[in-house]
Amino acid sequence: MKASTNTVVEVCNSRYQKIYQEYKNTDSDKTINSHFGEFSQDLVNTISNDIEMFMLDSNDKKGTVKRMFSILVEGLQNIRLHGEKGKDGHQTSFFAIDQGSDTYKIALGNLIYSKHNENIESRITEINKMTREEVKSLYMEVLTNGIISNKGGAGLGFITMAMKSGNNLDYFFDKINDELSCFTLIITLDRKKKA
């Protein structure tokens, strides 16, 4: 049985609010863009372009802006392609970007089937344990065997986001019921290239 729309929204919104408040409570940081609800392809394009302009105005280097663009496109397309729908037939998803003096934090949330939680968690922890070179080899392996699913995904989303961010991927699973969970991925992007 699918969870009622209210429960789905409540659980996802509670995680979204926690992240939003955490970003807000850090004095030097500011949330530069956020959205809760569904994402259309047009909205993905608009958000990606707006943030690119914002970062160029904030004097971020072009390389950093391009990496952010890449993380956002991969992340938001992931939400659109893989985000499950609640009882009302709509995706409940969100994103928020926090600008700190040294890093950007990108939070992306969507519904997934709870039966996939373990599989997703193990894929992320596996990537987090890898060195940069190992992640690159995994990328080449997936590229060589490249299959594009009917949904349009290529299995490179997490790998690409990890490569572009250069940091560990953080995550939360908030279980709504046995069927659905709210999955949140947090990507940290350094504003200055690591030495």
Added chain:
Amino acid sequence: MDLLIEHGKNTPKISGDSNSGILVIEGSSFPENVRKFYDPINSWFDTIVKNSSRVSIDCKFYYMASSSIIALLKTLKYAESLFGASNISIKWRYEEDDDDIRKIGEDFSYLLGIKFEFIEEPEED
């Protein structure tokens, strides 16, 4: 048959000239229905291989999503199966200092076993 697909919001411009056997792709690529988007290139290869033993491919990307990277690699592999590696020449253009796009070309060159001509171009505003 000539091929022309104009720039979209998240798709590159593609033009193929059947007489010269030159295919040009330029722009950013992050469509969601990526398979459908790159399919016409395969059909174009099918047509020109009847009259031409060689093909030249000229790419300039500003940004590529991971699904587009896989789709383009598949398209290039298809061209390789039709023409043979020694009959394909690939120019890979990228904006000054854009290591990410250059690296995609290097990965392709390695995986296909085809030598690419890398061309760094001044940044456009």
